[in-house]
Amino acid sequence: MPMLEVQELKKVYAPRFGGSPVQALNGVTFHLEEGEFAAVMGESGSGKTTLLNILAALGQPTAGRVRLDGRDLAQVRERDLAAFRRDKLGFIFQEFNLLDTFSLRDNILLPLVLAGTRVGELEPRLQPLARALGLEELLDKFPYEVSGGQKQRAAVARALITRPRLVLADEPTGALDSRSADQLLRLLRSFNDQGQTIVMVTHSLQAASHARRVLFIKDGAIFRDLRRGDLAEGRFYAAIAQVLTVLQTGGEDRG
């Protein structure tokens, strides 16, 4: 059984004051196995963010189904949703979304504290992650005292500390310079190598080329599903670029 099943997902936004409804997703279907690292690419307005919000249970689809480990997200009760998100999902945002009232340590521990974890368990969970992400020296600093890359690494630690089934990353490199972006992507890749399942929405070719699989979305539907397989990094990069070109020139290629 695949870990994440997305079936015929549709989302229609009805404008509040008249006007015609906007079809954001128009029948998206794909499966994700445990341990995959998938990038979702597409132009602005193609429905990437809508898709991610639905995967995160932050939005409801108009039609279709999302199952995580066989459990239908629509069946999770409203009051269990927060706990469900906390336990099953990890989030990485473009703008880091760290809380400026907390030190990096407390920002990372936040989901655990929200889940009511015992105090004694906090540090043992934090330490290995901090080491892996090179944050050990920075734990007592506040977000405004560190660089963008360091902030995003702290955000990654926050996403991973609950040992989520699935990490959802929304343009994680969007606000980073290329060096920090590269470093972050390598880190994500190494977590993926250790078995972490990741879905990453991105604009960036460079970011997408670190994934094992790229889903291209156009006009609310999957346009192409590209797998790296045994391709070398350079070849995969070229393949992605090619699909993007087709996507942008409006070709009807359906491979």
Place this chain on the structure above:
Amino acid sequence: MGELYPRLALQNIRRGRQFYLPYLLTVLATCAAFYLVLALNRQSLWPDKARYAYLSAFMTIGSLVIALFAAVFLTYTGRFLSKRRQRELGLYNILGMGKGHIALILGYEALFLAVAGIGGGLLAGMVLQGVFTALLSALMGMPPIFSPAPSPAGAVATAGLFAAILLGNLVLDLARLKLQKPVELLRESAVGEREPRTRWLLALAGLATLGGGYAIAVTAPSAADALVLYFPAVLLVILGTYCLFTAGSVAVLKLLKKNRRFYYQTTHFIGLSGMLYRMKRNAVGLANICVLCTMVLVMTSGTLTLYLGSEELIPKRYPGEVTVCVVYDPAAERPLDQAELDRRFALCAQRWGYPDARELDQTACAALWLTEVGEGVFQDGDPAPGLSRFYFYLMPYETYERRTGLPLPHDGAAHIYREGGWPWETLTLDFGGDDLACFPVGQPLEAIPDVISALLYVGSNDCYVALPEEALAQLSQLRAESGRGPLSLTRSAYWDLGGDPGDYATVLRAFYGENWTGLGQYDRLFFQDRESFAQEYYALNSGFFFLGVFLGSLFLLATALILYYKQLVEGYEDQARYHILRAVGMDRATIRRSVNGQLLVVFFAPLLVSGVHLVFHFPLVRRLLTLFGVYDLWLELACALGALGLFLLLYAGMYRLTARAYARIVG
């Protein structure tokens, strides 16, 4: 194009109504309050000149306080409002609007707010004026006065003052605008405040000042000391409050944060770090609220006690409807014939239509300022520096017994009441002549006899001495021989005439026209009526009470506004934070709990501290109230608790309103 700016200005106000409406209401309320005080201060409104004098003094104080308060508070809120708008103004600038145009918009906004605020305030003041005049006259025990005529002078003064304040605000805004660069205007103020250090020195200073204030309050030995030390004590406590809130709150929060078991709990985690994050600003805000709360409570409870307690004083000072006072020398050659005076007064009363007039009681008392020059030795004369002076009330045994109902041994000794006791075995009076008067000291007096018929007196360093009647004559002789003149003994006889007390003031004036010769030697004869005294007294106390409640309400409004703005701003700051928290898996119920926890602290920490202030203030104000003849502990307690109860009710209402506004923003 010409209409663009007024329209933009109106639009801005409407869009920011969450901020502008409370500001407008504040302008309106302070404006109305100022106008009301000026209108009530009009001489033409009040019939009686004597009563008017107190009222005028109170209203003048009131208008000064309100003017000062309005200037400080409106500038504070105005600055707060403009700070919040920097981004918006920066955006205008970047979109190509010159600073001149922005200034024009700001000018129109200020104009609209001023017209609405001042106009509305004056209107509200004129509407309320009738109610307040009637209320105040009723409080003073007069027939209610209804005065619909507005006061043009008051309106002009009010409009002038508030226009000046608002214009000042505008000028400040424009000056700030001129200095700013657009990019800076745009930049968000998201740079974090550094986590504050615990400042032990400040905490220590706070403890010292607060302790000092409290110590004064508890130990001030007498009413006079309480009066002199009252404002220093208040100042110390205010200082201490600011220091302690600034340093103490950080220390407490840090201590809590260090306790990992406490800190890493869902509800504490969010609130604690949030409070620590903006503690510096928070602390000053909380201290402001605390000081304002305390002021409201102190003013209302104190003036209420005074108002209710004044009932009690009147029969004490004036046991009869009419007091017949005669000042005479007990050692005179042809001394005053007291029985004849009583007989003549009864006859006089009969002639004026009071056949049932009867004498209830009489007292005699002589008062002297004396300087302590040795152990139990007191000298009459100009005081030398460094020596304490005492006010001596000398009275015959009978007067003490009559006024207190307690028996005294008629053994020729001086029985004395003095605060702190009489440590010596004798009382020696030195009038500067060759001979001294020396009395053995008997038992301490158990009660203070009511022998003074003054409106207000400072009861510190008072000595009450009961002596044999003959001794007073001997003292008078001794004093006369030493060249300082004889003793002036005041004999007061208390009468009920059995008529309408409202007439007595007129009737007694007519009594002076009667023949009062042939009674022996005396200096002065005069009549007092209780009703006039009572009215004057009510005028004083109800003026006080009115002012207390009036200013109290104004300060309460300020408290409400500070709290509201504080939570509103924090709400907008926290909006993004709670958004993130929801994204990482915090559910609404937990958010609500955490918000409520934070709000409860913000609201009730200052209140708790003001409660402590009040407890320490209580003994101090008790002593002050004795100046006005109020000694009733239960009344004082009831008034303090009553004021606290009412305040809590209003405060809880404010809490609900503010909490709702905050929850709407972050929810």
